[in-house]
Amino acid sequence: MADLDGNDDILSRVLAGETRAIARLMSRVEGRPADVAPIMAEIHKNAGRAHVIGLTGVPGSGKSTLVHAMAKAIRARGKTVGIVAVDPSSPYSGGAILGDRVRMSDLSTDEGVFIRSLATRGALGGLARAALDTVDVLDAAGFDVVLIETVGVGQDEVDIAEAAQTVLVVSAPGLGDGIQAIKAGVLEIADVHVVSKCDKEESSRTVADLKAMLHLGSTVRNRYGWEVPVLRTSAETNLGIDELVDTLEKHRTHLTESGEGAIRKRRILETRILKTAEDLLRQRIGEGDALTSAVESTLDGKTSPRQAAEELLKTV
Ligand SMILES: Nc1nc2c(ncn2[C@@H]2O[C@H](COP(=O)(O)OP(=O)(O)O)[C@@H](O)[C@H]2O)c(=O)[nH]1
Ligand SMILES: [Mg+2]
Secondary structure (H helix, E strand, O other), X not given: OOOOOOHHHHHHHHHOOOHHHHHHHHHHHHHOHHXXXXXXXXXXXXXXXXXXXXXXXXXXXXXXXXXXXXXXXXXXXXXOEEEEEEOXXXXXXXXXXXXXXXXXXXXXXXXXXXXXXXXXOOOOOOHHHHHHHHHHHHHHOOOOEEEEEEEOOOHHHHHHHHOOOXXXXXXXXXXXXXXXXXXXXXXXXXXXXXXXXXXXXXXXXXXXXXXXXXXXXXXXXXXXXXXXXXEEOEOOOOEOHHHHHHHHHHHHHHHHHHOHXXXXXXXXXXXXXXXXXXXXXXXXXXXXXXXXXXHHHHHOOOOOHHHHHHHHHHHO
């Protein structure tokens, strides 16, 4: 694996948790994943120890602020935290979140916290692929907990959150009527519900609305005996943050003890492999003239879209 970029030592440096090597590998895996495929294979072998937690919710629901508060609480328990923000509007800068209302201490000087923003749409080979590779890097680098923040609107973003071991859905008061425009499908992926900004008066209404909606939910997933809690937090007063971190730890124990963790791991890998195959297929088909000819022959009525697709598949 030795080459001019020093690939052979970047791996050992990442595994040793070296910040600069981690950042460099992340840039490379985002931009040119094929070049670092052998390194990423080693990274993946060394991943699997971190507790990976996905947070999703509509823009403005307080996810970034909550991530920051959680990171502080997790650090206070002596654990290290990696953060992946797949949200172009997440105001992270130099490791700190730029909260306007909520004043926050700076995590940027803390070696036990690593923050990475993936703001680029259309990262080569797909956003989900890039985000999950980034999570692997943090996991292999030894971070105890990895938090992934995604906006709960695009399918890609929801898929990313759902590829975590523990999924947290954040709702907030004051973002429109009732439980804001979040799809019922997104509510259903939660292992833990959080109503943020509970320093606000309207929050009791939000909690009640959310509980009513969850009660109405028809497709309850089999969670192997885990009851999905609705927790109240405020990053402003620190209300409920420690309870939330406790609950996340309990969920992790549940995953191990119930066997759900192993089942989920298989499902996550399945999605990941399929997504990567899809991305590779798009790249390979998109690279040649084969697609143009397939369009021509379909236009001419020589083939149907399906026949053309089957022909294309044979060429990749
Ligand atoms: N009152 C109050 N405001 C909050 C709280 N958490 C976040 N906010 C504010 O809500 C807005 C959106 O927060 P942000 O974390 O960026 O939301 P995101 O888009 O979901 O990541 C910002 O103006 C925050 O200052 C909270 O606990 N209480
Ligand atoms: Mg955000």
